[in-house]
Amino acid sequence: MLTFKNISIASATALLFVLVAATLFDISYSWCVLIILFWLSFLVWGSSTIQSGFFIKSFSKGPQNLNKIALTFDDGPHPITLSVLELLEKHGAKATFFCIGRQIEKYPHIFQKIIDNGHTVANHSYSHSNNFGFFSSKRVKNELDKTDALIKKQAGKKPTFFRPPFGVTNLHIKKALQKTKHHAIGWNVRSLDTAIESEKAILKRIKARLKPGSIVLLHDTSKKTANVLEQLLIYIKNEKFEAVTVNQLINLEPYED
Ligand SMILES: [Zn+2]
Numbered sequence: 001m002l003t004f005k006n007i008s009i010a011s012a013t014a015l016l017f018v019l020v021a022a023t024l025f026d027i028s029y030s031w032c033v034l035i036i037l038f039w040l041s042f043l044v045w046g047s048s049t050i051q052s053g054f055f056i057k058s059f060s061k062g063p064q065n066l067n068k069i070a071l072t073f074d075d076g077p078h079p080i081t082l083s084v085l086e087l088l089e090k091h092g093a094k095a096t097f098f099c100i101g102r103q104i105e106k107y108p109h110i111f112q113k114i115i116d117n118g119h120t121v122a123n124h125s126y127s128h129s130n131n132f133g134f135f136s137s138k139r140v141k142n143e144l145d146k147t148d149a150l151i152k153k154q155a156g157k158k159p160t161f162f163r164p165p166f167g168v169t170n171l172h173i174k175k176a177l178q179k180t181k182h183h184a185i186g187w188n189v190r191s192l193d194t195a196i197e198s199e200k201a202i203l204k205r206i207k208a209r210l211k212p213g214s215i216v217l218l219h220d221t222s223k224k225t226a227n228v229l230e231q232l233l234i235y236i237k238n239e240k241f242e243a244v245t246v247n248q249l250i251n252l253e254p255y256e257d
Contacts, residue, residue, distance in 0.1 A: 004046060004055050004171070011039040047133065050167035050186035056174045060186035062213040062249035069210060069241050070249040071095040071232075072187060073220035074124055074163065077103050077110040083226040085117050091233040093243035095119050096254075097220065098163040098185070101126035101147035108154065115155050120245040120254045122161035123147045123182060133168040140176035148180070157255035161185050161246060185246055187217035193225045202228045207235060215246060 018031045046054025051061075062068060073084060076099055088095055097114050099121055104111045114121055125132060126143040135143070144162060152158045162182035164173055169184070177184060189209040196202050202224070206216060218225050236243055247254040 002042070002046075002052065002054060004043075007039060007042045007046075007054075011035055047168055047170045048166075050164065050169050050184065051188055055169040055171060056177060056184045058169070058184035058186040059215075059246070059250050059252070061188045061215055064211065064213040067212050067241050068244050068249055069212065069214045069216065069236065070246045071216050071218060071243050072098060072163075072185070072246060073218050073225075074098045075100055075103070075128065076220040077107040077114065078221045079107070079110070080223060080226055081107075081110050081114065081220040083223075084220045084229060085113055085119075087226065087229050087233060088119070088243075089117060091237065091243075093233055093236070094245045094248070095243065096122060096161070096185075096246040098122045098124035098161075099147070099151070100124050100128045101143070101150050102128070104147070104150045104154070112154055120161070120247055121151055121155055122159045122163065122185065122246075122254065123151065124163050125165050128165045132165045133170060133173075135172060137172040137175035137179075140173050141179055144176060144180045144182065155255070157257075159255055160252070161254050183252060185215070187215045189214045189216040191216060191218050191225075191228075193228065194219050194222060199224055199228050203231050203235075206232060210236075210239075210241070212241070213249070215249065 014035050015032055018027065018035065021027045022029050046052055050058050062070065073095060076097055097119055099111060123144055126146040148158050160183055163185045167186060189206060191202055191206050193202050
C-alpha cells in the first residue's frame with residue numbers, strides 16, 4: 001500500500017543500495033537525488049490527496065452495493081446554509097455539514113437549524129487557516145478541541161468526524177487525530193463548486209462521477225452551490241439514489257456518548 005511509512009522505507013533502502021553501489025562500482029551518485037525527488041513527490045501527492053490514505057486512514061466512500069450517497073457541505077454555517085437546508089428538506093434528503101468553529105460563533109442560530117433539521121454536524125477546524133498544513137500537532141489539536149467544544153455546546157455531544165481544511169493531511173495532523181480520536185472524512189466526488197464558474201458545468205461534473213457509495217464535496221457558502229443543489233437533488237431522486245448522512249453511509253457513530 002502507498003503509505004508514508006512504506007514509501008519512506010522503500011526510498012531509504014534504495015538510497016542505501018545506491019550509496020553502497022556507488023562506492024563499489026562506477027555508478028553515479030546522482031541516482032540519490034532522483035530517489036529523494038521520488039520520495040518528495042510522494043509526500044506532496046499524499047498531503048494533498050486525503051483519499052489516498054498516505055498519511056491518515058480516511059473514509060472517502062461508502063459501500064458500492066447500495067444506492068446510497070452522501071452530500072457533504074464544508075465551510076459553514078453561513079447565510080447560504082439556510083437555502084441549502086430548505087432544499088434538503090423539500091427533497092427529503094439528509095446531509096453532513098463540516099463546520100468551521102469561527103463560523104459557528106458567528107452564526108449560532110444557523111448552526112442550530114442544521115442540528116434541528118436532523119443533519120449531521122462535524123468538525124472542520126476552528127480557523128480554516130490557509131497555513132493549516134504547516135501547523136504543529138499541538139496547534140491542530142487546539143483547533144479541533146475548540147470547535148468540538150462549540151459543537152458540544154449546541155448539539156450536546158462531541159463530534160467524532162473531522163475533515164481537514166483543503167483535505168490536507170500530514171504527520172502533524174495524524175498525531176493530533178491520534179489524541180482527539182476523530183475519524184478523518186474525505187470524499188470521492190469533488191464538485192469544484194468554488195472553482196468552476198458555470199453552474200451547468202458543476203452539475204455535469206457531479207453527475208458524471210456520482211456512483212453508489214459516493215461522498216460528494218460541496219460548500220454551503222456559495223449561491224451557485226445552492227442553485228446547483230436543486231437540480232442535483234432532482235437527479236438523485238430520478239436515479240433512485242438516496243442522499244443520507246456520512247454516518248449512515250459508512251456506519252460509524254458521528255458523536256461521542
Ligand atoms: Zn473547507
